[in-house]
Amino acid sequence: MKKWFLVLSCYLVSTAPLFAATYFVSVDGKDISHGTKAKPFRTIQKAADVMGPGDTCIIRGGTYRETVRPTRSGQPDNPIRFVAAEGENVILDGTEPITGTWAQHSGNIYKTKVAETFEQLFVDRMMMIEARWPNMRLEQIFDRSAWAKAGEGSRYGRMIDPALAKTDVDWTGARVTLNVAHQFFTWSRIVDQHTRGSNTFTYTKNLDWITHYADKTRQWEDDYYYLSGNLEALDAPTEWFLDERDGRLYLWAEDGKSPSRRKVVYKKRDYAFDISRCDYIELRGFSFFATAFRFNRCNHCVIENCRLVFPSYSRKPYEGIQTMSDLEEEQRCAAVVGGHNTVRHTIIAYASGTGLYIKGNSNMVENCIIHDVSWNGSLRECALLVIGQGPGPGGSVIRQSTFYNAGNTILFSLTGSHTIEYNHIYNGGLLSKDVALLQTGGPSIAGSVVRYNWVHGCHTESPIRIIVSGGMGIRGDGYLRGLTVHHNVVWDCGGRGITVKGDQNRVFNNTIFDIGPRNKAAQKRQRGLDLHIFTMAERKLPWRKQFPLPLLKVMNANSLFYNNAVGNIVWRGKPLPVGDKIANNLEFGRKLPEAWLADPKKMDFRPRKNSPLIDASRVIPGFTDNYNGKAPDIGAYEYGGKQWKPGSDLIDE
Numbered sequence: 001m002k003k004w005f006l007v008l009s010c011y012l013v014s015t016a017p018l019f020a021a022t023y024f025v026s027v028d029g030k031d032i033s034h035g036t037k038a039k040p041f042r043t044i045q046k047a048a049d050v051m052g053p054g055d056t057c058i059i060r061g062g063t064y065r066e067t068v069r070p071t072r073s074g075q076p077d078n079p080i081r082f083v084a085a086e087g088e089n090v091i092l093d094g095t096e097p098i099t100g101t102w103a104q105h106s107g108n109i110y111k112t113k114v115a116e117t118f119e120q121l122f123v124d125r126m127m128m129i130e131a132r133w134p135n136m137r138l139e140q141i142f143d144r145s146a147w148a149k150a151g152e153g154s155r156y157g158r159m160i161d162p163a164l165a166k167t168d169v170d171w172t173g174a175r176v177t178l179n180v181a182h183q184f185f186t187w188s189r190i191v192d193q194h195t196r197g198s199n200t201f202t203y204t205k206n207l208d209w210i211t212h213y214a215d216k217t218r219q220w221e222d223d224y225y226y227l228s229g230n231l232e233a234l235d236a237p238t239e240w241f242l243d244e245r246d247g248r249l250y251l252w253a254e255d256g257k258s259p260s261r262r263k264v265v266y267k268k269r270d271y272a273f274d275i276s277r278c279d280y281i282e283l284r285g286f287s288f289f290a291t292a293f294r295f296n297r298c299n300h301c302v303i304e305n306c307r308l309v310f311p312s313y314s315r316k317p318y319e320g321i322q323t324m325s326d327l328e329e330e331q332r333c334a335a336v337v338g339g340h341n342t343v344r345h346t347i348i349a350y351a352s353g354t355g356l357y358i359k360g361n362s363n364m365v366e367n368c369i370i371h372d373v374s375w376n377g378s379l380r381e382c383a384l385l386v387i388g389q390g391p392g393p394g395g396s397v398i399r400q401s402t403f404y405n406a407g408n409t410i411l412f413s414l415t416g417s418h419t420i421e422y423n424h425i426y427n428g429g430l431l432s433k434d435v436a437l438l439q440t441g442g443p444s445i446a447g448s449v450v451r452y453n454w455v456h457g458c459h460t461e462s463p464i465r466i467i468v469s470g471g472m473g474i475r476g477d478g479y480l481r482g483l484t485v486h487h488n489v490v491w492d493c494g495g496r497g498i499t500v501k502g503d504q505n506r507v508f509n510n511t512i513f514d515i516g517p518r519n520k521a522a523q524k525r526q527r528g529l530d531l532h533i534f535t536m537a538e539r540k541l542p543w544r545k546q547f548p549l550p551l552l553k554v555m556n557a558n559s560l561f562y563n564n565a566v567g568n569i570v571w572r573g574k575p576l577p578v579g580d581k582i583a584n585n586l587e588f589g590r591k592l593p594e595a596w597l598a599d600p601k602k603m604d605f606r607p608r609k610n611s612p613l614i615d616a617s618r619v620i621p622g623f624t625d626n627y628n629g630k631a632p633d634i635g636a637y638e639y640g641g642k643q644w645k646p647g648s649d650l651i652d653e
Contacts, residue, residue, distance in 0.1 A: 014353070130315060204303075278298055293334055302342045490512045561585060611639065
C-alpha cells in the first residue's frame with residue numbers, strides 16, 4: 001500500500017503541468033461565473049485569487065479599473081501568467097470619472113463638487129495642468145520659459161523675482177517647486193510669506209543636501225521655480241484647481257466650454273498590478289493608462305509587450321534620499337524590486353518622475369523605450385534608475401533599449417556591477433545643470449561595463465558662471481572604482497563627452513566628438529572636454545560616510561585609457577604620463593575631420609577608407625578581438641566590420 005501511494009504521488013508531481021488551468025476575464029463577465037471562455041470572470045483579481053502555478057489568465061479587450069494583488073507564486077517552468085487576449089486591446093486604467101454637475105464659475109472656468117482628492121486630471125485622455133505660474137501646457141514640460149527665474153539678491157530661503165510682483169497674487173501658502181543651487185535636485189516647499197505686489201517670498205531652509213553648505217553656495221541668482229496651489233493661478237486653457245477644503249474642482253477645458261459632455265477623469269490608482277513577495281509571475285500585452293506595475297521583493301518575474309502612458313505622477317519631486325544609498329528606497333513609479341526579473345519589449349512614456357525603477361540582483365531591461373520623464377529636473381528622478389546589491393557578480397543588464405527626453409539624467413546606475421550595452425540614450429538634462437545622460441559612481445559599482453552605446457544631446461546652462469555651457473555624455477562620479485567604458489559613441493554635449501573620477505577604471509575605444517557649446521560665439525570662449533580625466537586628490541564630500549575607503553591622493557593613477565578617438569584629452573589635475581596607462585589615443589582638435597568617419601550625420605561612425613583610425617589601435621584581449629587588418633582600429637567601430645546599431649526596434653505609436 002505504501003509503495004503504491006509513493007508511486008502515485010510521484011506521478012502526480014511529475015504531471016502537475018497537465019492540470020494547469022486557463023481562466024478568462026471579460027468586461028461582460030461575472031465574478032460568480034466559472035472563469036471559462038464561455039462564462040468569464042469580470043475582474044482580474046477574481047482570477048488571481050484562484051490561480052496557481054502553471055495557470056494562465058487570458059483577459060479580453062476592454063477597460064479594467066482595479067488594482068490586482070496576487071497572493072500565490074508560480075514555479076520554475078510553471079509561472080502564473082496574466083495575458084491580454086491576442087489581437088485585443090486590454091487597458092488597465094488608473095482613473096475614475098468625475099460625475100458631478102458642472103456649473104460656470106467665471107468666464108471659461110467651470111466648477112463641480114467632488115468627494116475625492118487627487119493630483120492628476122484628464123479630459124478625453126488628455127492630461128490637464130494643475131493651475132500654476134508661469135503657465136504651461138503639456139507640450140511644454142521641458143520648456144524653461146514655463147519656469148520663473150530667480151533675480152538678483154536671491155539667497156537660500158529667499159526668492160526675489162521682479163516678475164513675481166506683476167502677478168498681483170498673494171502666494172502665501174502656495175506650493176513652490178524649486179530647482180535651485182547646483183540645479184541637479186528639485187524640491188517642493190510651501191511659501192512661508194509673501195504679499196500681493198511683492199517681488200520676494202520666503203520658504204523654509206530645510207532642503208536636504210543644501211543646508212550644510214548653503215553658506216558656500218553662490219548659485220542663487222540663476223535658479224528656477226514655479227508656483228501652484230492657488231485658485232488665482234487658474235487663468236489659461238487646460239488648467240485646473242482642486243480646493244480640498246470644500247471639495248470643489250475648477251477646470252478651464254481646452255475649448256473653454258462646459259466639461260459636462262467631456263470625459264473628465266482623475267488618477268486614483270498608482271498601480272494596476274501591485275505584487276508583493278510572489279515569484280514567477282508574468283504580465284504580457286497590456287496597455288496601462290495613468291497607472292503602472294509594482295513588483296516588490298519578487299523574483300523570476302517577466303513584464304513583456306506592455307505600454308504605459310502617464311504611468312506615474314506626483315506634484316512633489318521625489319525627496320526620499322538624504323544620502324546616495326537612500327536612492328534604494330522605492331519610488332512611486334513602475335518598479336521591479338527583487339532578483340532575476342525581466343522587463344522586455346515595453347514602452348513607458350510621460351512619467352512626471354522616474355520612468356522605471358529596477359533594484360536587486362541579476363535583473364534585465366531589454367528592448368524597451370522610455371521617454372518624456374523627470375518633469376521637475378531632479379537627479380532623484382530619471383528615465384531608468386538601476387540599483388544592485390553591491391560589487392561582484394549579479395549586476396543587472398540594460399540592453400538594446402532607447403531612452404530619451406528627460407529633465408535630468410536619463411540612465412543612472414548604482415551599487416552593482418551592471419552591464420549597460422547597445423542602448424541609444426539622448427536628449428536629457430533639459431531642466432537641470434551639472435548633469436550627464438548616463439551616470440554612475442561610487443566604489444560599489446566596481447565591475448560595471450558601459451559598452452556599445454550611442455549617447456548624445458545634453459546641453460545645459462553652466463553650473464558655474466565662468467563656463468558658458470554644460471552637459472555631459474557618460475559620467476563616472478564620486479569615489480568611482482572599477483568602471484569599464486568601451487566602444488561607445490558620444491557626441492553633441494555642451495560640456496564633456498566622457499568624464500571619470502576615482503581609480504582602476506578602463507576607458508577603451510570610444511569615439512567622442514562635437515563636444516562644446518552650440519553657439520559659435522560661445523565656442524570662442526569655451527572648448528569642449530571630450531575625454532575628461534580627474535587626477536587631482538579626492539575630496540571629502542557630503543556623502544563620504546557612505547564609502548569608508550581611503551581618499552586618493554591622485555585619482556586615476558591606476559586607470560587605463562587606450563584607443564580613443566577624441567577631440568581632446570583634458571586633465572583635472574596633472575596629466576598622467578603617456579605610456580602603459582595611456583596610449584594609442586588619437587586627438588583631432590576642435591572639429592572632427594570629414595575623412596575620419598563614414599557619415600556621422602547619418603550615424604555611420606565606421607572609419608572611412610584610409611582614415612588614420614585604421615590599424616592604429618593597441619590589441620586589448622577581450623576588447624579588440626576579431627579585428628580586420630594588421631591591428632584593431634581606434635574608436636568604437638572597426639573598418640570593414642559590423643555596423644552595430646543600438647536601441648530598441650519597437651515602434652512607439
